[in-house]
Structure formats: structure tokens, C-alpha cells
Amino acid sequence: MRVSLQVSSALVLCQAILGVALPAVEKRATTTTASGPQFTNGQPDDGAGRGGPILGGTNKQIDLDNPDNLGQQSTDNGIVPNFKWRFSDSKTRIFRGGWLREQVIQDLPQSHDISAAQQHLDKGGVRELHWHRVAEWGFVYAGSVLISAVDEFGRYQVEKLNYGDIWYFPKGVAHTVQGLEDGNEFLLVFDDADFDKAGTTFNVDDWIAHTPRDVLAKNFGLPASVFDNVPKPNPNIFNGTVSTKNVTDGPAGYLSGNASFVYRTLQHEPEKVPGGGGEFYKIDSTNFPASKTLAATFVRLKPGGLRELHWHPNAEEWLYFHKGYARATVFVGNTNARTFDFGPGDTAAFPDNSGHYIENTSETEDLVWIEVYKSNRVADIPLTQWLALTPADLVAQTLKIPIEIAESLKKEKQVLIA
Ligand SMILES: *[C@@H]1O[C@H](CO)[C@@H](O)[C@H](O)[C@H]1NC(C)=O
Numbered sequence: 503m504r505v506s507l508q509v510s511s512a513l514v515l516c517q518a519i520l521g522v523a524l525p526a527v528e529k530r531a532t533t534t535t536a537s538g539p540q541f542t543n544g545q546p547d548d549g550a551g552r553g554g555p556i557l558g559g560t561n562k563q564i565d566l567d568n569p570d571n572l573g574q575q576s577t578d579n580g581i582v583p584n585f586k587w588r589f590s591d592s593k594t595r596i597f598r599g600g601w602l603r604e605q606v607i608q609d610l611p612q613s614h615d616i617s618a619a620q621q622h623l624d625k626g627g628v629r630e631l632h633w634h635r636v637a638e639w640g641f642v643y644a645g646s647v648l649i650s651a652v653d654e655f656g657r658y659q660v661e662k663l664n665y666g667d668i669w670y671f672p673k674g675v676a677h678t679v680q681g682l683e684d685g686n687e688f689l690l691v692f693d694d695a696d697f698d699k700a701g702t703t704f705n706v707d708d709w710i711a712h713t714p715r716d717v718l719a720k721n722f723g724l725p726a727s728v729f730d731n732v733p734k735p736n737p738n739i740f741n742g743t744v745s746t747k748n749v750t751d752g753p754a755g756y757l758s759g760n761a762s763f764v765y766r767t768l769q770h771e772p773e774k775v776p777g778g779g780g781e782f783y784k785i786d787s788t789n790f791p792a793s794k795t796l797a798a799t800f801v802r803l804k805p806g807g808l809r810e811l812h813w814h815p816n817a818e819e820w821l822y823f824h825k826g827y828a829r830a831t832v833f834v835g836n837t838n839a840r841t842f843d844f845g846p847g848d849t850a851a852f853p854d855n856s857g858h859y860i861e862n863t864s865e866t867e868d869l870v871w872i873e874v875y876k877s878n879r880v881a882d883i884p885l886t887q888w889l890a891l892t893p894a895d896l897v898a899q900t901l902k903i904p905i906e907i908a909e910s911l912k913k914e915k916q917v918l919i920a
């Protein structure tokens with residue numbers, strides 16, 4: 503009674519402010535409620551008396567893509583911050599030679615450990631020579647690129663990378679990347695969330711342009727006029743021609759074997775996935791020794807598959823969704839949980855140690871994503887394995903389930919359940 507009184511006084515107020523009558527709205531609300539849950543129609547209405555239609559401004563497409571933001575999951579509870587960022591909401595910086603769009607802590611404040619970007623290089627396009635005060639990790643998902651790097655010992659590496667290949671440049675290692683095919687694109691991940699902070703990236707021409715000319719002359723033993731055409735401001739990405747020169751005679755040799763900054767994911771066996779739900783590659787310092795501050799997985803989950811309920815004892819989880827559609831609920835403790843819907847180009851950061859799953863919500867399409875942790879290793883504890891390796895009677899008493907069920911739980915990690 504009190505509710506309907508409030509509603510009708512609100513309506514009267516609206517009518518007074520807008521100078522219009524709103525009976526049609528009221529009628530639509532009643533109709534909506536009568537026809538079952540409206541989440542997949544983009545309305546926060548469970549069809550059973552909770553919620554109602556959105557009458558104000560809204561982005562219909564985003565509502566349709568994110569039914570869980572509309573309250574679809576009745577198991578969600580509490581105020582849980584947003585853990586998702588769409589690269590499509592980033593400002594794309596366009597250059598001759600390619601483009602770049604980032605996700606930094608100012609975009610996704612819940613990503614405390616990691617920032618990231620998608621970068622595109624045309625054939626011959628160059629991400630100019632530079633270094634960072636943070637480590638850089640890259641995953642090629644289209645075309646192929648040339649990477650070139652030099653470390654503190656004067657060791658160097660020049661390699662062509664293709665789909666699925668990964669690079670890791672430790673903090674401070676000098677490097678550059680060039681696109682080799684008609685279209686080349688990769689994911690960049692950094693082990694610091696505040697990537698745009700001053701003092702994070704150092705570009706070669708920016709430095710040269712801001713060094714006294716007499717010092718340049720002395721440093722290189724060359725006339726200062728050699729550097730008259732160094733671009734100001736530095737372009738970041740520029741169009742160029744594909745490199746044909748090799749580096750030779752490095753006094754400290756080539757970065758190979760365990761010192762290599764390159765890991766060719768698909769040339770290795772995936773991890774064992776007893777659950778049979780897809781493929782799971784782990785790339786961390788146990789198989790890619792250079793990658794000491796970032797650990798990753800590359801996952802393909804079949805339609806209907808589930809990345810089993812688990813948490814990570816060692817780190818916050820950063821995610822990039824490459825293909826397909828997903829749903830994940832993040833349990834953050836103290837009765838609080840929130841479900842998110844993900845599609846291609848979405849990123850996310852799940853809090854350190856929060857419980858979660860990832861489900862493929864497509865009937866037909868594989869779900870492909872990348873997880874990155876600011877850690878030297880990938881680590882998880884699955885719910886099922888935990889319960890299976892705890893005295894069955896304690897599990898049964900805690901969850902009020904039959905002891906036979908507690909005794910039958912799988913002791914091996916399932917990882918991806920079909
Ligand atoms: C880069 O773009 C500029 C401007 O269009 C053009 O003059 C130049 O020839 C291009 N360079 C290469 C290597 O394609």
C-alpha cells in the first residue's frame with residue numbers, strides 16, 4: 503500500500519514537473535511484470551514483483567549484453583564493485599602505421615596489479631624503440647611481428663612471432679616491435695596498473711630530442727646534425743618498411759634457451775585437463791624462465807563448458823576475453839557476490855583470492871581467453887578438490903549433504919569441465 507502510494511505520488515510529481523500525463527508508462531510496467539523475467543529483454547524485472555522497466559536513459563545494447571548487471575542472478579548479493587572494462591570504451595590512439603587502446607587503473611580501478619592494451623601494426627608499422635620501468639608481456643593474436651630486444655649484459659634477441667607466441671621483456675629491457683603481415687595485432691600486458699604515470703615509458707627519439715646537441719655529438723662521436731631529423735614529438739607508432747637487416751657480432755651473444763624472451767605457446771603441450779572441457783596452456787616461470795613477474799594461461803573452453811569453481815592463492819587475476827561469450831560470478835566474501843557477462847574485447851580483474859568460475863554461455867562457439875597474474879607462477883585451489891581432500895564427514899556436516907556424496911567428490915583438479 504505504501505509502495506503504491508509512493509509510486510502514485512511520484513507520478514503526480516512527474517506530471518507536475520513535465521506537464522504531461524504518464525499513464526502509458528504505468529500500463530507498460532504492469533504488462534512487463536505479467537510476462538515473466540525481462541532480463542534478456544534488457545529490463546531489470548524478474549517478472550515476479552522485483553524490479554521494473556527502465557524508464558530513463560539507458561544504453562539498450564549494453565543492457566542486452568549484460569543481463570547480470572540487471573539483477574538476473576538471484577544468488578548475487580551486496581555491493582560489489584565493477585570488475586570489467588571493455589576495450590571498446592577505451593580511447594583509441596590512431597597513428598600512421600597502426601593503433602593502440604589501453605586499459606589502465608584509471609579505467610578499471612579494481613585492477614591493481616596490471617594494465618594492458620591492444621595494439622595493431624600495419625605491415626612495416628613500428629612501435630618505435632623504447633623501454634619501460636615495468637615488465638612487458640605480449641601475445642600475438644593476428645598476423646606476425648618482429649621483436650628486437652637488448653638486455654643489461656648486451657645480449658640481444660631478434661625474432662619473428664606468430665599466432666599464440668608470447669614475449670616477456672623484463673623491466674628496463676630495451677625493445678621494439680614491427681608488423682610483418684598485412685594486419686598484425688597483439689595483447690600487451692604490464693605488471694603495473696598505473697601505466698600512463700610519468701616515468702613509465704622512455705622512447706628513443708623523445709630522449710634524443712631532449713638531449714643537448716653537443717652532448718649527442720660527444721656521445722656518438724658524430725656531428726650533431728646527424729640527428730636534425732629526429733621526430734619531435736616522438737610518434738609512438740609510425741609507418742615503415744619491413745626490416746631486412748640482421749644483427750650480428752653482439753659481444754655478449756644471443757638471448758636463447760632459458761634466457762629467451764620468447765615462448766611459443768602452441769609448440770608446447772597443453773596442461774592436462776581431466777574435466778575434458780577444452781584446452782589450457784600455462785605460461786609462467788616454470789616453463790618460460792624469463793617471465794618472472796607475470797604468469798599466464800591461454801584457455802579454450804568448449805560450448806557449455808565450465809572453468810571449475812576455484813581461487814588463486816597467490817594473486818589478483820587479470821583477464822582478456824578474445825572470442826566467444828562468458829559468464830562469471832565473483833564471490834568476494836562476507837555474503838557478497840556479483841555476476842558478470844563477458845564478450846570479445848572485454849577485460850576484467852578479479853580480486854586476490856576471490857572465488858569464481860567462468861562459464862561458456864554460447865551454444866556453438868568456443869570461448870577463448872587469457873589470464874595474467876602478477877606472479878612468477880599460475881596457482882589455483884579448486885573447490886571440489888579441497889572438499890574431496892577434507893574428511894568426508896566434516897564436509898557432509900558442513901554442507902548438510904549426504905556423506906556418500908562427499909566421499910565421491912573428484913580428488914583431481916578438473917580445470918575445465920565439459
Ligand atoms: C609513411 O606515411 C607518409 C605519409 O603518408 C608517407 O609519405 C611515407 O612514404 C610513408 N612511409 C612508408 C615507409 O610507407
Ligand SMILES: *[C@@H]1O[C@H](CO)[C@@H](O)[C@H](O)[C@H]1NC(C)=O
Binds near residue numbers: 746747748
Ligand atoms: C638473417 O638471419 C636469418 C635467420 O638466422 C637467416 O635465415 C637470414 O638469411 C639472414 N638474413 C640475412 C640478410 O643475412
Ligand SMILES: *[C@@H]1O[C@H](CO)[C@@H](O)[C@H](O)[C@H]1NC(C)=O
Binds near residue numbers: 760787788789791
Ligand atoms: C632451464 O630452466 C628450467 C626450468 O626453470 C630448468 O629446469 C633447466 O635446468 C634450465 N636449463 C638450463 C640449461 O639452465
Ligand SMILES: CC(=O)N[C@H]1CO[C@H](CO)[C@@H](O)[C@@H]1O
Binds near residue numbers: 805806861862864
Ligand atoms: C551448448 C551449451 O550447453 N551452452 C550453454 C552455455 O552456458 C549457458 C549458461 O551460461 C547455457 O545456458 C547453455 O546451454
